Amino acid sequence: MRAPTHLRGPLAAAATVLGVLLASLAAAPAPAQAAVGGTTSAPGVVLYDACQQVPISYAIDPGGATSWRLQLQIFDPDGRTSQGFVANSNAGAATTGTFSMQFCGSELPGTWTVKGALCASFTCLFTDPQTGTAALADSTFEVRPAQSSAVLSAKRIRGGRYVLKARVSEERAQGWTPYAGALVRFERLVGDQWAPVVRRDLTAAGGVAKLRKRLPIGTRVRAVVQPADNTYGSVSGVLRLRR
Known part of the structure; x- marks a missing residue:
């Protein structure tokens, strides 16, 4: 920018510098908003008969915003929403934290998914929740x-009979x-089939199932534990009956 012709000396130099600064400010891009994001995690769950609390953890970066809201949703293996949680800075929530989710043994086994959405802008906080909300990685x-x-x-007893005993644990x-x-089902090998x-x-009373049965020496036997609602089945090792 050229100084006006009627300005001389120091005034002309100052006008020139001011013009350069104004031109630079006009050409400079607006500062970008800091990126927001975060992560979630949860440990593996074993289903027991008793209820248990499972931690669902999060850690977020609101990009320098002092007000933010985090929404988490938990989905079961069929894609159904099981439970949801909300952390809000205005309610005193920290950028890292943990929610507790209850499992009582009847839940669906498989892969569960945690989905998160972080709002850290005026628009999604106060005007349109669907605008400016960042999805966290699942x-x-x-x-x-x-x-x-x-x-x-x-154990072989009188009369060519055996006592088969299965000790079962969970x-x-x-x-x-x-x-x-x-x-518990006791099985014997007949040809190549059980x-x-x-x-x-x-029924295993106190964790032990017993059967008395006349069986030929050399018969191969095993015990099969049937699966239950929240317990896997299992099979014992194969035992050959001896004299």
Whole structure:
């Protein structure tokens, strides 16, 4: 920018500098808004008979905004919304935190998904919630039934009979415990197929199922724990009956 002809000396120089500054400001782009985002996470869940609290954690960056709102939704493996949570800075929420979600054993096993949406602008906070909201990357966690296990033993008694005993355990929060009430089927190998030793399943009282049966020496047997609503089934090792 050229100084006016009627300005001389220091005034002309000052006018020139001012013109350059104004031109630079006009050409400079508007400052970009800092990016917002965040992450979520949850541990794997084992379904037990008793209820348990599972932590759903988040960590966000509101891009320097002092007011923000985070919405989380939890989806089961079928895509149904199970539960939702909201963290709001105006309610004292921090940019990192944890929600507790309750699992009581009847939930659907499989891959669960955590979806998050972060609002950190005036528009989505006060005028249009659908505008200016940033979607967080999905996170997933696995939900599965508890495991079971069976250990089979056999003892020969009078009359060519055997006592088959299956000790059954189940996975619990405090460790492996006797699986009381488990349904156990004793099987024997006939040719290349497994067949029931008796037609009915036996109930493991106190985690132990017993069967007395006349069987030929050399018969191969095993115990099969039937699956329950929130417990996997299992199969013992194969045992060959001896004299």
